[in-house]
Amino acid sequence: MCAAGQLNVQTGTPQGVGPDESRQPAVTGTDCGAGDTMCVGVILGFPPEIARELQAWRASFGDPMADVIPAHITLITTTPTQDWAATRDHVRDVARSQEPFTITISGTGSFRPVSPVVFVNVEEGFEECVQLHEKLQTGPLERLLPFPYHPHVTVAHDVSKENLDEAETVLRDYRATFPVVSMGLYEHDTNGIWQLREELDFGGDTDKTQQAESTSTGGQSSAAN
Numbered sequence: 001m002c003a004a005g006q007l008n009v010q011t012g013t014p015q016g017v018g019p020d021e022s023r024q025p026a027v028t029g030t031d032c033g034a035g036d037t038m039c040v041g042v043i044l045g046f047p048p049e050i051a052r053e054l055q056a057w058r059a060s061f062g063d064p065m066a067d068v069i070p071a072h073i074t075l076i077t078t079t080p081t082q083d084w085a086a087t088r089d090h091v092r093d094v095a096r097s098q099e100p101f102t103i104t105i106s107g108t109g110s111f112r113p114v115s116p117v118v119f120v121n122v123e124e125g126f127e128e129c130v131q132l133h134e135k136l137q138t139g140p141l142e143r144l145l146p147f148p149y150h151p152h153v154t155v156a157h158d159v160s161k162e163n164l165d166e167a168e169t170v171l172r173d174y175r176a177t178f179p180v181v182s183m184g185l186y187e188h189d190t191n192g193i194w195q196l197r198e199e200l201d202f203g204g205d206t207d208k209t210q211q212a213e214s215t216s217t218g219g220q221s222s223a224a225n
Helices: 047-062 084-097 124-134 161-172
Strands: 038-045 072-083 101-110 117-122 152-157 175-180 181-189 193-201 220-222
Touching: 038 084, 038 193, 047 152, 047 161, 047 175, 072 084, 072 124, 072 152, 084 181, 084 193, 101 161, 117 161, 152 161, 161 175, 175 193
Parallel strands: none
Antiparallel strands: 038 072, 038 181, 101 117, 101 175, 117 152, 175 220, 181 193
């Protein structure tokens, strides 16, 4: 199981952090916890050693969110829901139907000029991420997004143009491969913090709440320094 970790993100931080897609407009804090509405997100976590490496790179580019956002691939950006039970069961069903697969991230790209984001590309596993997103973004999580879903790993966001350029250049030879066997369902709580509610094994028994593990699934990575 991939250790996603807790996303300790306060309401009011720049859009596109935590389970938010980096070029999607974030749902505001007032949308979460208002009345019966809660907000959720779904992500793929990384093996700890690769996550630490990518966070170190992100910090080197001056990104203030590097210390609080574990490296991850967003499947569902911040999405309001009024039915937690239906949402939980829906995500469990999708996890149960998904077989484990391999992710390879390689090279860099950017959402500029639409959004000041540089990312590492998802190469192998791209279609699996898209298919998971499409399955998840239905039923209680159905939501119209302004941009097509594009799986990626943010490594620099809302920093200077020079630092964005540096990130895109320095990590252009970066490559990492690792298995993905689970996905994390997060809730944006009333304190503005992302809390892991369930880590759901692919193809497994998802009828019980599981705790995030801190063990590594293994993986190999390389980058040009």
